Every structure is written in C-alpha cells, then in structure tokens.
Amino acid sequence: MADTIRPKKEKAAVEESLFTSGHRACAGCGEALGAKLVMDAAGPDTIVATSTGCLEVFSTPYPESAWRMPWIHSLFENSSAVASGVEVALKALGRKGNTKIIAQGGDGGTADIGIGCLSGMLERGHEILYVCYDNEAYMNTGVQRSGLTPFDAHTTTSPSGKISFGNQRPKKTLLDIAAAHNIPYAATASVAYPADLQRKVKKALATPGPTFIHLHVPCPLGWGYKAELTLEIARIAIDTGLFPLVEIEWGKVTRVRKITKDKKPVEEYLKPQSRFRHLFASEDGKKELAKIQAIADANIAKYGLV
Amino acid sequence: MSKPILLFAQPGSSKVNKTGSWRTMMPVFKHKDCTDCRICVTVCPDACVSGKDKIYNANLDYCKGCGVCAYECPVNDIDMVLEVK
Numbered sequence: 001m002a003d004t005i006r007p008k009k010e011k012a013a014v015e016e017s018l019f020t021s022g023h024r025a026c027a028g029c030g031e032a033l034g035a036k037l038v039m040d041a042a043g044p045d046t047i048v049a050t051s052t053g054c055l056e057v058f059s060t061p062y063p064e065s066a067w068r069m070p071w072i073h074s075l076f077e078n079s080s081a082v083a084s085g086v087e088v089a090l091k092a093l094g095r096k097g098n099t100k101i102i103a104q105g106g107d108g109g110t111a112d113i114g115i116g117c118l119s120g121m122l123e124r125g126h127e128i129l130y131v132c133y134d135n136e137a138y139m140n141t142g143v144q145r146s147g148l149t150p151f152d153a154h155t156t157t158s159p160s161g162k163i164s165f166g167n168q169r170p171k172k173t174l175l176d177i178a179a180a181h182n183i184p185y186a187a188t189a190s191v192a193y194p195a196d197l198q199r200k201v202k203k204a205l206a207t208p209g210p211t212f213i214h215l216h217v218p219c220p221l222g223w224g225y226k227a228e229l230t231l232e233i234a235r236i237a238i239d240t241g242l243f244p245l246v247e248i249e250w251g252k253v254t255r256v257r258k259i260t261k262d263k264k265p266v267e268e269y270l271k272p273q274s275r276f277r278h279l280f281a282s283e284d285g286k287k288e289l290a291k292i293q294a295i296a297d298a299n300i301a302k303y304g305l306v
Numbered sequence: 307m308s309k310p311i312l313l314f315a316q317p318g319s320s321k322v323n324k325t326g327s328w329r330t331m332m333p334v335f336k337h338k339d340c341t342d343c344r345i346c347v348t349v350c351p352d353a354c355v356s357g358k359d360k361i362y363n364a365n366l367d368y369c370k371g372c373g374v375c376a377y378e379c380p381v382n383d384i385d386m387v388l389e390v391k
C-alpha cells in the first residue's frame with residue numbers, strides 16, 4: 001500500500017509538471033499557477049500537506065489527484081500541525097533523508113483560523129516550508145473577507161454600499177508575524193515573477209529549520225478581472241507598493257525588489273478589479289483612494305522600495 | 307483496528323478530467339516570432355503548454371482558454387480566437 005503513494009523516480013527533462021492538468025481551478029487561477037511553480041521548484045522528493053480551501057478542493061475531487069507527489073489533505077486550520085507530525089515521524093523512523101516537507105493553505109487557512117498551528121510549527125523548529133497562497137479572501141466558500149483582504153475591498157461579508165466602502169480593516173502584515181518567530185527565512189513572493197518565486201522556494205527548502213513564504217495569487221473570480229490578467233494584476237500590486245517583495249533572514253530584511261523605475265499610482269492596480277469598482281463611483285471614493293495610496297507609500301518607506 | 311485507510315488517489319490521476327470542454331476562446335500558437343523564452347510553458351495555470359525548439363502548443367484536452375499565455379507572450383506569437391465547436 002505505502003508503495004503506491006510514493007513518487008516514482010522521474011528522469012530529468014520530463015516536461016510534465018508535478019502539479020498536473022485536469023484540476024478544476026477556474027480559468028486563469030493564480031493559486032493553481034502558484035502551486036505548479038512551487039511544486040516544480042521543490043521537486044518530486046517532497047511531501048505536501050494542504051489545508052481545506054480552493055487549492056485542495058480543485059486539485060483533489062476524490063478519487064482524483066493533480067499532485068504527482070505524496071500529498072495529504074488536513075483540516076482547514078492544521079496543515080502546519082499535520083506536516084509537523086509527518087516530519088517528526090520520518091525522523092523517528094530514520095527515513096527523513098533529503099525528503100522535503102511543505103505545508104500550505106489559503107489566506108484564511110493561514111492568517112486566520114490556522115495562525116495558531118502555524119505559530120506552533122514555526123516555534124518548534126520543524127524543517128518545513130509553509131506556503132500561504134494569498135488570494136485575499138475565503139474564495140472557496142464564496143468570497144468572504146479574511147484578515148488578508150485589503151482595505152476597502154468589496155467581499156460578500158464586507159459589502160460596499162451606502163454606509164461602507166467595503167472591508168474596513170487593514171491587511172495583516174503576515175510576513176512580520178512569521179518573521180517575529182525569529183525563523184531563518186521568511187519571504188513574500190508573487191506569481192508575477194515565477195523565477196523569483198522558484199528561487200525563494202529552493203532557498204527556503206535548502207535552509208535548515210522552519211521557513212515561510214507568503215505568495216500573492218490573484219483570483220479572477222473573486223477580484224473581478226479578466227482571466228488573462230492574472231500575472232499583470234500581480235505585477236501592478238508589486239509596482240504600486242501594495243504587495244512588496246521582501247526577504248527576511250533571522251528577523252533582518254536581507255533583500256527587497258526595488259520599484260524605482262516601475263512605480264505606479266494605486267489607481268492602476270484598483271481600476272481593473274471589480275472588487276474596488278465602488279471607489280471610482282463617487283467623489284468620496286477619492287478620499288478612499290488617498291488612504292490606499294498612503295498604505296502603499298508606507299510600505300515603500302518601510303522597505304525602501306524606491 | 308489494523309485495516310488500512312483506503313481514501314487515497316493515484317498521483318496525477320486528475321488527467322482523466324478533460325477540462326478543455328470548458329473553453330470558449332482557444333490559443334493559436336503562430337510559430338512565427340517565437341524566441342524559445344518558454345514563458346507560455348511557465349505561466350500556464352493548467353500545466354498544459356509544452357514543446358521545444360520554438361514550437362510550442364497547448365494541449366487542448368486541458369486548456370481552459372484563460373489567455374494568460376497569449377497575454378504574457380513577449381513577441382505576440384499567440385492569438386486567442388473564438389472556438390467554433
């Protein structure tokens with residue numbers, strides 16, 4: 001039995017991705033693209049635990065799996081705890097070898113309900129990479145706001161209308177929360193820059209101890225933009241300063257992606273997305289745009305992006 | 307309690323699910339100005355673009371027609387066209 005779920009040895013130069021076709025993600029899904037890039041960077045000798053959410057649902061309708069590696073579905077909140085168990089079990093059995101372990105989940109599964117389990121995993125020092133796929137809402141249950149939903153975004157539980165411009169709470173700085181555990185490596189990454197993302201995954205997996213990547217993955221359905229724009233939207237998020245690309249080692253910022261030449265006003269990011277449409281419909285919306293620009297400017301100042 | 311839990315699926319078995327039927331727009335790889343940059347392969351969320359030596363194509367069994375490859379192609383060598391079935 002155990003043999004059937006171990007990855008087969010593959011010859012190099014096989015083009016087929018470790019996260020393969022036939023999954024049921026929406027056309028243009030940023031999260032599916034993110035998973036493909038992360039898995040191909042990690043390689044076949046990897047065990048993956050995934051929280052409940054779109055990523056799990058669209059990749060594994062029983063009895064199918066899009067994962068070409070050992071993969072386990074945890075609960076919504078505890079992929080980091082399940083992965084911790086996998087890691088200590090392999091070590092106890094003397095079978096850890098070079099096998100890599102990844103725990104992953106959505107923004108809701110990571111920054112809200114799973115934050116305790118994640119904190120435990122980081123604190124106990126397991127050799128696990130945790131990847132948070134941030135599509136900025138609880139997408140699988142129909143676009144409810146999460147702690148990582150940006151300020152003023154319309155979701156089904158933070159509707160814009162007469163009395164509100166949408167989500168009134170700022171996006172949690174998840175990277176800082178992870179880095180505050182004084183772990184060897186924590187980084188943000190984006191599907192906009194696949195090579196940069198894959199470098200970060202490899203770096204994290206080569207670093208002993210717990211590591212963390214906060215990955216920005218646009219969602220055509222929940223954000224309301226044309227599917228072909230997934231990478232474009234992710235790029236503009238970076239170029240506006242709203243999603244800074246940063247690497248932190250042992251609590252110190254060691255590398256950032258500068259936006260000196262590409263810097264854009266936040267309107268360019270907000271306009272193509274229907275979740276921010278209400279900001280352009282009234283005079284009062286202009287004040288809100290100024291508040292969002294202030295968030296971007298604060299990020300730019302914090303990390304010295306220009 | 308020695309019975310094994312049988313709730314597992316074979317790796318990569320999602321390929322039985324031919325998501326190409328979802329498509330309305332279809333990518334046409336023109337094979338004219340291709341520079342072998344392989345961006346189309348990298349950015350496909352459905353892992354269905356493959357090829358080599360400046361000849362790349364989408365596997366239409368799985369391509370959902372999102373248009374990301376065409377949008378990202380730096381030399382505009384992929385067109386999205388309405389598919390007539």
Ligand SMILES: Cc1ncc(C[n+]2csc(CCOP(=O)(O)OP(=O)(O)O)c2C)c(N)n1
Nearest residue numbers: 052053054076106107108109137138139140
């Ligand atoms: C304990 C628990 N509460 C609620 C749910 C229902 N549920 C399933 S997926 C999901 C949303 C997941 O959101 P996120 O983690 O952001 O992942 P996404 O679907 O956006 O990728 C919820 C609320 C659940 N499965 N388990």
Ligand SMILES: [Mg+2]
Nearest residue numbers: 106107137139
């Ligand atoms: Mg989410």
